[in-house]
Amino acid sequence: MHDMPTASPVSRAWAAGRRWLDGRTVHRHTLDLLVPLICFGLMLLDVPGVAEANESLNRFSATAVLAVGAGSLLLRRRFPWIPYVVALALLGWLHELTLMQFALYKIGRYRGRAAATMATLGYVVFAYALYLHERWPEKQADTLLEFLSLVVPIGVLAAGVGVAANRQDLVRELEVQKGRAAALHAVQQERLSVARDVHDFVGRELTLLAVRAEVLAVRARGEAHQKDFDELSDTARKAHRILNEIIVQRAREENATPGIAALAELATEGERAGSPVVLDIDPRAAALSPLRQAAVYRVVQECLTNAVKHAPGEAVRVRIELDEVYLRIEVTNGLPRSLPTKEPVSAGTGTFSMGERILSMGGTLEAGRRDGEYRVSAVLPAGV
Structure with a gap:
């Protein structure tokens, strides 16, 4: 997984570069190394100013210090607060902002919105304390408003982008899990x-x-x-x-499909929904094969669902008969006395799915209005 949000042009270019490197994706350890190197490359631009502003450092030692700071990003996945603390130290010592931007992004990316908000507030308060104590940064901000206009946007933008990337990571993970489940x-x-x-x-x-x-x-x-x-x-x-x-x-x-024994629970659910259910089941049906019982359960389940949706309050009668040759399923319910005030939510595929299931087992299914009621009738070989 890359470290930039996929919604931005930069992240798309980053992803394209990764695919170009090995035809598919950069190894995670390679990416872990690239991010600190990028940060260090940006920090090298500040080396002359850092060495000039701090008498205890020359260009070589300033480069080494900044390299250690950038190296803390190697821990960003498991311990994103470590680069943040190092960034605060560099901010207080050398007034270096580059690492802080990376650190805030990583906290938002790997710890979410609450942590990013807390880290941003901590950064702003810390920088403001420095401003009050040392008038930092003296050259860039002569007034408090100018100072805040520099410090606050840097933190909010970096953390906000990290939070957005975190959400996209969660979405991608959800998609992966849904794909696996499918x-x-x-x-x-x-x-x-x-x-x-x-x-x-x-x-x-x-x-x-x-x-x-x-x-x-x-x-x-x-x-x-x-x-x-x-x-x-x-x-x-x-x-x-x-x-x-x-x-x-x-x-x-x-x-994990229930069988004949679970029809009583279906009837109870239907009654709780306002549609009384009467079960008339041949005792021999309990000896049906699991596949036959699953077919019976699914047909009755779909019929009861349709009755609750399209004819609420109407009684439903379920009859299951069995002989040496055929298994017969019949579910009837009264027609609604008036049109519903709201159209029920329905995909319109329930009857078709029932028919496909029964047909695949060598049976037939009929559904429609008859004699003032709605009737679903299925006949299939009894099996063993």
Whole structure:
């Protein structure tokens, strides 16, 4: 991460130079060295005046002192207050302002607005005390107003730029974290998609294989191959159980999607929002695979959300039926008696997302007004 705010032309040129150096970015340790060197280069311009104003220093010793001061910037990331204290010392001794500008910027950059404000106030008070004691800087400021017009803008500008850079650092870090979260979510969704495909397609074939083997075992009853067919059926069923326990269970853990048992909590939330919810759930639904239960939960969740938004106060009935072949989900609610005073916030993609989920599992979904109520009906293979 560079040390200048990206919003300024200087920072953009700085970033371009970094990309030019190695095609992508300068190593952090290289940048840590460049900043003190830049500061020292600017301070070298003051060496003649410093040596002339201070009899205890010549040009060589003044250069060495300024080099030590600039070197304190090597600690700016972890200990930004150290360059600040050194800058105050140089300010009181040699009336040197260059390092103070860097120090205030670094405090704003690495410690934020509150620290930058405190450091700027401390710098102004310290400089004002020097002004009262030594009439510093005598040549540049003959009056207090002239003095403050020199000291205050330097501190406020340097600290303000540092605070702006700090905020941009936080924004960039947030973007990085959001990117990581999005990438992780994409990976989890891909894993869930693979698990769903394996469960739906491979699981179906394993079920057919087990049933077919049982039929052949019945036909071969009393013959030598009956035992082989029975073993084949048991193996297919065992493979299917392993499929559920390993692939599907892990997919559910990664996706963290609730199942049938969590519908009661959804109903409670709907009632708190003002829409009474009646659940009619086939007890056998609790034995559905995790992917089927996740589909049921998401459909009911979306329907209850839509009912609260578009038909507040209307009762909602949730019915889940299960037989040997199909799983049926039906959610109905009354239509609103009057138009809402404010248009509800809605992306308009909820029904589409429900349909995509059901379709991906080999089912169908219908939604719309019917017989004076709004009804969502989904039918999909029961699975195992």
